[in-house]
Amino acid sequence: MAQTKYLMSNGLAFSEQKDMETLRKKALKGWNLKGFRFMGYKLEYGEPEDVIYSIDYRLLAPDEEAEYFEMFSSAGWTHVCSEYDRHIFKAEPGTAPIYSDIESKIDKIDRLANPIKMVVLFLVGMMLAFWLLFTFASGIVQSVSRGIFLFFLVLTIPALMTLFATYYHRWKKLKERNNHSVI
Amino acid sequence: MKSLEQLTDSVFYIMAALTEPRHGYAVMNLVEETTNGQVVIGPASLYTIIKKLLNEQLISLHDDTDSRRKVYVLTKKGCDILREDIKRRKIMVELAEKGLERRWE
Numbered sequence: 001m002a003q004t005k006y007l008m009s010n011g012l013a014f015s016e017q018k019d020m021e022t023l024r025k026k027a028l029k030g031w032n033l034k035g036f037r038f039m040g041y042k043l044e045y046g047e048p049e050d051v052i053y054s055i056d057y058r059l060l061a062p063d064e065e066a067e068y069f070e071m072f073s074s075a076g077w078t079h080v081c082s083e084y085d086r087h088i089f090k091a092e093p094g095t096a097p098i099y100s101d102i103e104s105k106i107d108k109i110d111r112l113a114n115p116i117k118m119v120v121l122f123l124v125g126m127m128l129a130f131w132l133l134f135t136f137a138s139g140i141v142q143s144v145s146r147g148i149f150l151f152f153l154v155l156t157i158p159a160l161m162t163l164f165a166t167y168y169h170r171w172k173k174l175k176e177r178n179n180h181s182v183i
Numbered sequence: 184m185k186s187l188e189q190l191t192d193s194v195f196y197i198m199a200a201l202t203e204p205r206h207g208y209a210v211m212n213l214v215e216e217t218t219n220g221q222v223v224i225g226p227a228s229l230y231t232i233i234k235k236l237l238n239e240q241l242i243s244l245h246d247d248t249d250s251r252r253k254v255y256v257l258t259k260k261g262c263d264i265l266r267e268d269i270k271r272r273k274i275m276v277e278l279a280e281k282g283l284e285r286r287w288e
Binding site (some may be wrong): 054056058063066067068069070071072074075077096097098099100101103104105107108 | 207223235
């Protein structure tokens, strides 16, 4: 039975690059990425691997998978694991990056941000609804809706922070594009 | 690629490669070889751009018998857009070339 351990993610919306670097350092010590776990990764102990990791977000229809993974493998990127719309690849150091142009990189951030946006919209909507209820209702309805409002408030704050983090990365990429349009 | 009037270099290269039917890997190879390795289109960028071009109907699926290597080709609309962008790029290059010629006269 292979030895496995759990590695916690720093949050892909916040620092995807940091996660990929950590995975590389772990692989150099023999802890190789095996799959996604709740808010993190599963590593398995084995031969040390000198590899770099990259992640992509894309929801694939069943008839799109073969072509998508083939493009990566022909470019030297081996598919490691997937979960829903997340796919991690590994390659030898020095392999050309999976994203070569800024426009596609921005699209990638948008694909990451869209589901977060939906969650934030839902939470803010619920929060507003219960805020109205506890402002205009009275008695038991008021105190119950106040509780629910606070519950949604607590969930909304980290969700908003995550969304802002993705917007920040997007803004940085836009600035990069405007400063020097190399590719 | 919100505005198609100005194609990015990556989009331009991919559309240029798809003037003839090709699959993704062939597009990557052609661009890399033609530019002597100066331009390497990453697989994620390639996939993103192919999906966009399909959406905008600038390319179409030519042959999908091999699901791992689907073949695409530029549509009529795609050809028109590519021609427009060639014009734009020619103006750029001519401006520079003429300027340099005058300078060394």
